[in-house]
Amino acid sequence: MSVKISMTVNGKSVSHDVESRTLLVHYLRDTLRLTGSHVGCDTSSCGACTVQMDGVAVKSCSILAAQADGSVITTIEGLSDGENLHPLQEGFKECHGLQCGFCTPGMIMCSVDLLKNNPKPTEEEIRHALEGNFCRCTGYHNIVRAVQYAAEKM
Numbered sequence: 777m778s779v780k781i782s783m784t785v786n787g788k789s790v791s792h793d794v795e796s797r798t799l800l801v802h803y804l805r806d807t808l809r810l811t812g813s814h815v816g817c818d819t820s821s822c823g824a825c826t827v828q829m830d831g832v833a834v835k836s837c838s839i840l841a842a843q844a845d846g847s848v849i850t851t852i853e854g855l856s857d858g859e860n861l862h863p864l865q866e867g868f869k870e871c872h873g874l875q876c877g878f879c880t881p882g883m884i885m886c887s888v889d890l891l892k893n894n895p896k897p898t899e900e901e902i903r904h905a906l907e908g909n910f911c912r913c914t915g916y917h918n919i920v921r922a923v924q925y926a927a928e929k930m
């Protein structure tokens with residue numbers, strides 16, 4: 777069964793007919809071609825698919841596209857202000873917070889949420905906030921530094 781959905785994605789209104797079982801992450805990647813949100817698991821545990829939905833970080837693999845009908849979505853592609861990197865993007869770059877980069881969009885979109893609610897988090901609070909995001913490369917140390925860098929800048 778298909779359903780008609782409409783939402784705002786990265787400031788742009790979009791509307792499509794989708795299968796009712798379509799996950800939000802697949803809608804974003806396959807229909808809208810926003811491939812920055814990654815699929816790293818099939819158990820809702822890795823966080824690579826994290827986006828902002830109505831200002832809250834969500835795992836877009838655990839939400840149906842139909843459930844996002846009427847919402848405002850921001851993906852990693854919509855985070856920066858034109859040519860200027862978001863402080864978190866800059867932090868990951870400056871602090872070497874990534875290696876392969878697969879987890880990075882999810883790490884950043886989750887950290888956006890953290891810094892909005894807690895502009896000066898402690899190292900422990902950063903690690904706690906990113907518990908649902910897995911990185912197989914970095915050992916997390918530089919990811920924490922990247923978030924601290926962004927907190928300073930913001």
Ligand code: FES
Nearest residue numbers: 816820822823837
């Ligand atoms: S792909 Fe969504 S949590 Fe892993």
Ligand code: FES
Nearest residue numbers: 875877911912913
């Ligand atoms: S940088 Fe490779 S998984 Fe995190």
